[in-house]
Amino acid sequence: MNIPHRKRKVTYDIPGHAHFLTFSCFRQFPLLSKDRSRGWVVEAIQKARELFDFDLWAYVFMPEHIHLLVHPRQESYSMGRILAALKRPVSCQARDFLASTENDRWLERLTVQEGREKVFRFWQAGGGYDHNLWNDRPIREVIDYIHANPVRRGLVAQTTDWFWSSARQWAGEGSGQMVIDPIVARSNTAETAVAPAGFLPPSL
Numbered sequence: 001m002n003i004p005h006r007k008r009k010v011t012y013d014i015p016g017h018a019h020f021l022t023f024s025c026f027r028q029f030p031l032l033s034k035d036r037s038r039g040w041v042v043e044a045i046q047k048a049r050e051l052f053d054f055d056l057w058a059y060v061f062m063p064e065h066i067h068l069l070v071h072p073r074q075e076s077y078s079m080g081r082i083l084a085a086l087k088r089p090v091s092c093q094a095r096d097f098l099a100s101t102e103n104d105r106w107l108e109r110l111t112v113q114e115g116r117e118k119v120f121r122f123w124q125a126g127g128g129y130d131h132n133l134w135n136d137r138p139i140r141e142v143i144d145y146i147h148a149n150p151v152r153r154g155l156v157a158q159t160t161d162w163f164w165s166s167a168r169q170w171a172g173e174g175s176g177q178m179v180i181d182p183i184v185a186r187s188n189t190a191e192t193a194v195a196p197a198g199f200l201p202p203s204l
């Protein structure tokens, strides 16, 4: 992985901007290597799309992290709320599933002590890595980067061989797990927006 999967969250809610999101599983455990848990994430993404009105431009599910490229359609939005809507339901479903199957080993592994409380964690704490994008070139680079994840890892030979990404849809080869939205022309305000200093990861 060239782009660091940082724990800290940097969020800028700027109208017209796209957001490149990365969520890592707690302690990089491969919690997304099964269709069951991937299904929970798909469900959370679909619900969040309806609730918060954002475009989904690209995605990839890796065994221990996911990348999404999203684009809020509204002038006013909160990435913090979108991130919570994407992550929280998955964590709840994972905890309920482990409890119902009495999988104490994994319940224990994914539970941390925070002060006096015990907290279940599916995701690495910190909200995920969020990265603003606003012009065409970086957006295309990020889409390629997202789709290349499983190839870089050696899981498949071609991006379109990976079932859990939007690569096939982008290549015009039908749909994957989720239908993605077309990228439409953005407003001048968005394209001339000033970048917060130092927000580009070194590999872009």
Ligand code: NI
Residues within 6 Å of the ligand: 001, 062, 065, 067, 149
């Ligand atoms: Ni990655």
